[in-house]
Amino acid sequence: MQTSVTFKNLDPSENLKSYVRDKLDRFDKFLYNPAEANVVLAVEKFRHIAEVNITGDKLNINGKEETEDMYSAIDMVLDKLEKQIKKSKQKIREHRCGSRTRGKKIIAEDTTPLDEDPATHIAVKNIEYKPMEIEEAIMQMDLINDNFLVFTNARTEKINVLYRRRGGNYGLIQPSS
Numbered sequence: 001m002q003t004s005v006t007f008k009n010l011d012p013s014e015n016l017k018s019y020v021r022d023k024l025d026r027f028d029k030f031l032y033n034p035a036e037a038n039v040v041l042a043v044e045k046f047r048h049i050a051e052v053n054i055t056g057d058k059l060n061i062n063g064k065e066e067t068e069d070m071y072s073a074i075d076m077v078l079d080k081l082e083k084q085i086k087k088s089k090q091k092i093r094e095h096r097c098g099s100r101t102r103g104k105k106i107i108a109e110d111t112t113p114l115d116e117d118p119a120t121h122i123a124v125k126n127i128e129y130k131p132m133e134i135e136e137a138i139m140q141m142d143l144i145n146d147n148f149l150v151f152t153n154a155r156t157e158k159i160n161v162l163y164r165r166r167g168g169n170y171g172l173i174q175p176s177s
Contacts, residue, residue: 001024001025001036001037002035003020003039004037004038005020005041006041007042008040009042009044016074019071024054024078026082030089034056035059036055037052038053039051040052041074046068047066048066048067048068048073049065049066049073050073051077052077052081061081127150129159131154132151132153133153133154134162137149137160137162141162148161158174159175160172161174
Protein backbone atom coordinates (compact mmCIF):
# COMPACT_ATOMS: atom_id res chain seq x y z
CA MET A 1 0.00 0.00 0.00
CA GLN A 2 1.32 3.41 -0.93
CA THR A 3 1.36 5.50 2.25
CA SER A 4 2.01 9.18 2.84
CA VAL A 5 2.36 10.44 6.40
CA THR A 6 1.95 14.13 7.26
CA PHE A 7 2.78 15.68 10.62
CA LYS A 8 1.05 18.77 12.04
CA ASN A 9 2.43 20.50 15.14
CA LEU A 10 4.59 17.44 15.68
CA ASP A 11 8.22 16.69 14.89
CA PRO A 12 8.51 14.15 12.04
CA SER A 13 9.45 10.80 13.53
CA GLU A 14 10.69 7.82 11.56
CA ASN A 15 9.37 5.53 14.32
CA LEU A 16 5.81 6.84 13.86
CA LYS A 17 6.08 6.56 10.06
CA SER A 18 7.24 2.95 10.19
CA TYR A 19 4.60 2.11 12.83
CA VAL A 20 1.83 3.49 10.61
CA ARG A 21 3.17 1.73 7.50
CA ASP A 22 3.45 -1.60 9.29
CA LYS A 23 -0.10 -1.32 10.60
CA LEU A 24 -1.49 -0.29 7.19
CA ASP A 25 0.17 -3.24 5.46
CA ARG A 26 -2.34 -5.57 7.13
CA PHE A 27 -5.09 -3.97 5.00
CA ASP A 28 -3.52 -5.31 1.80
CA LYS A 29 -5.24 -8.66 2.40
CA PHE A 30 -8.65 -6.92 2.25
CA LEU A 31 -7.95 -4.86 -0.89
CA TYR A 32 -7.43 -6.57 -4.24
CA ASN A 33 -5.91 -3.64 -6.10
CA PRO A 34 -3.18 -1.26 -4.97
CA ALA A 35 -4.51 1.31 -2.52
CA GLU A 36 -3.30 4.68 -1.38
CA ALA A 37 -3.34 5.84 2.23
CA ASN A 38 -3.01 9.43 3.41
CA VAL A 39 -2.25 9.73 7.12
CA VAL A 40 -2.27 12.98 9.08
CA LEU A 41 -0.82 12.90 12.60
CA ALA A 42 -1.46 16.07 14.59
CA VAL A 43 -1.06 17.37 18.12
CA GLU A 44 -3.39 20.06 19.53
CA LYS A 45 -2.63 20.92 23.14
CA PHE A 46 -2.80 17.53 24.89
CA ARG A 47 -4.82 15.75 22.18
CA HIS A 48 -3.09 13.44 19.71
CA ILE A 49 -5.12 13.11 16.51
CA ALA A 50 -4.70 10.41 13.86
CA GLU A 51 -6.65 10.84 10.63
CA VAL A 52 -6.47 8.23 7.84
CA ASN A 53 -7.97 8.28 4.34
CA ILE A 54 -7.68 5.07 2.27
CA THR A 55 -8.56 5.17 -1.42
CA GLY A 56 -8.58 2.10 -3.64
CA ASP A 57 -10.66 -0.86 -4.83
CA LYS A 58 -13.56 1.52 -5.57
CA LEU A 59 -13.59 2.42 -1.87
CA ASN A 60 -12.93 5.68 -0.10
CA ILE A 61 -12.64 5.05 3.65
CA ASN A 62 -12.01 7.79 6.22
CA GLY A 63 -11.34 7.62 9.93
CA LYS A 64 -10.30 9.97 12.71
CA GLU A 65 -9.46 9.34 16.36
CA GLU A 66 -8.02 11.44 19.12
CA THR A 67 -6.53 10.30 22.43
CA GLU A 68 -3.79 11.33 24.81
CA ASP A 69 -1.28 8.98 23.13
CA MET A 70 -0.41 9.01 19.42
CA TYR A 71 0.15 5.24 19.17
CA SER A 72 -3.23 4.42 20.72
CA ALA A 73 -4.91 6.96 18.39
CA ILE A 74 -3.31 5.21 15.40
CA ASP A 75 -4.42 1.79 16.65
CA MET A 76 -7.97 2.95 17.30
CA VAL A 77 -8.42 4.62 13.90
CA LEU A 78 -7.02 1.59 12.08
CA ASP A 79 -9.38 -0.75 13.95
CA LYS A 80 -12.25 1.52 12.92
CA LEU A 81 -11.09 1.48 9.28
CA GLU A 82 -10.76 -2.31 9.29
CA LYS A 83 -14.40 -2.63 10.34
CA GLN A 84 -15.47 -0.20 7.59
CA ILE A 85 -13.53 -2.10 4.92
CA LYS A 86 -14.93 -5.46 6.00
CA LYS A 87 -18.47 -4.04 6.02
CA SER A 88 -18.03 -2.56 2.53
CA LYS A 89 -16.58 -5.78 1.14
CA GLN A 90 -19.46 -7.77 2.66
CA LYS A 91 -21.99 -5.47 0.98
CA ILE A 92 -20.25 -5.96 -2.36
CA ARG A 93 -20.23 -9.74 -1.86
CA GLU A 94 -23.93 -9.79 -1.00
CA HIS A 95 -24.73 -7.66 -4.04
CA ARG A 96 -22.80 -10.02 -6.33
CA CYS A 97 -24.45 -13.11 -4.85
CA GLY A 98 -27.85 -11.58 -5.51
CA SER A 99 -27.02 -11.25 -9.22
CA ARG A 100 -26.11 -14.95 -9.54
CA THR A 101 -29.69 -16.12 -9.25
CA ARG A 102 -31.12 -13.98 -12.03
CA GLY A 103 -32.03 -17.05 -14.08
CA LYS A 104 -34.53 -18.18 -11.49
CA LYS A 105 -36.23 -15.88 -9.03
CA ILE A 106 -38.83 -16.96 -6.55
CA ILE A 107 -41.57 -14.35 -6.66
CA ALA A 108 -44.08 -15.89 -4.26
CA GLU A 109 -44.55 -19.11 -2.41
CA ASP A 110 -48.02 -20.34 -1.63
CA THR A 111 -48.36 -23.42 0.57
CA THR A 112 -52.15 -23.62 0.59
CA PRO A 113 -53.57 -27.00 -0.41
CA LEU A 114 -55.06 -27.25 -3.88
CA ASP A 115 -57.83 -29.64 -2.88
CA GLU A 116 -59.87 -30.05 0.29
CA ASP A 117 -58.00 -33.17 1.49
CA PRO A 118 -55.88 -32.00 4.44
CA ALA A 119 -53.35 -34.85 3.93
CA THR A 120 -52.28 -33.49 0.51
CA HIS A 121 -50.24 -30.29 0.53
CA ILE A 122 -48.56 -28.92 -2.56
CA ALA A 123 -46.13 -26.02 -2.36
CA VAL A 124 -46.48 -23.69 -5.35
CA LYS A 125 -43.55 -21.53 -6.46
CA ASN A 126 -43.91 -18.88 -9.14
CA ILE A 127 -40.63 -18.23 -10.95
CA GLU A 128 -39.30 -15.97 -13.66
CA TYR A 129 -37.25 -17.54 -16.39
CA LYS A 130 -35.07 -16.00 -19.07
CA PRO A 131 -33.83 -17.14 -22.48
CA MET A 132 -30.40 -18.81 -22.42
CA GLU A 133 -28.33 -21.50 -24.06
CA ILE A 134 -28.11 -24.93 -22.43
CA GLU A 135 -24.42 -24.37 -21.61
CA GLU A 136 -25.30 -21.13 -19.83
CA ALA A 137 -28.05 -22.93 -17.90
CA ILE A 138 -25.49 -25.52 -16.73
CA MET A 139 -23.23 -22.70 -15.51
CA GLN A 140 -26.19 -21.15 -13.66
CA MET A 141 -26.90 -24.52 -12.02
CA ASP A 142 -23.31 -24.62 -10.76
CA LEU A 143 -23.86 -21.23 -9.08
CA ILE A 144 -27.18 -21.95 -7.37
CA ASN A 145 -28.04 -24.57 -4.77
CA ASP A 146 -31.37 -25.74 -6.17
CA ASN A 147 -31.90 -29.07 -7.86
CA PHE A 148 -33.54 -27.62 -10.97
CA LEU A 149 -33.54 -24.55 -13.20
CA VAL A 150 -36.40 -23.44 -15.43
CA PHE A 151 -35.35 -21.42 -18.49
CA THR A 152 -36.36 -20.63 -22.04
CA ASN A 153 -34.13 -22.36 -24.56
CA ALA A 154 -32.67 -19.60 -26.73
CA ARG A 155 -32.62 -21.85 -29.84
CA THR A 156 -36.10 -23.36 -29.66
CA GLU A 157 -37.77 -20.57 -27.64
CA LYS A 158 -39.53 -23.22 -25.54
CA ILE A 159 -39.48 -23.71 -21.80
CA ASN A 160 -36.93 -26.28 -20.59
CA VAL A 161 -36.07 -27.66 -17.16
CA LEU A 162 -32.51 -28.55 -16.25
CA TYR A 163 -32.13 -30.75 -13.17
CA ARG A 164 -29.39 -32.46 -11.19
CA ARG A 165 -29.31 -36.24 -11.33
CA ARG A 166 -27.76 -38.63 -8.86
CA GLY A 167 -24.07 -38.95 -9.54
CA GLY A 168 -23.61 -35.28 -10.37
CA ASN A 169 -24.87 -35.40 -13.97
CA TYR A 170 -27.58 -33.17 -15.40
CA GLY A 171 -30.92 -33.99 -16.98
CA LEU A 172 -32.83 -31.81 -19.43
CA ILE A 173 -36.61 -31.83 -19.83
CA GLN A 174 -37.84 -30.23 -23.04
CA PRO A 175 -41.19 -30.35 -24.83
CA SER A 176 -41.43 -32.48 -27.94
CA SER A 177 -42.14 -30.64 -31.17
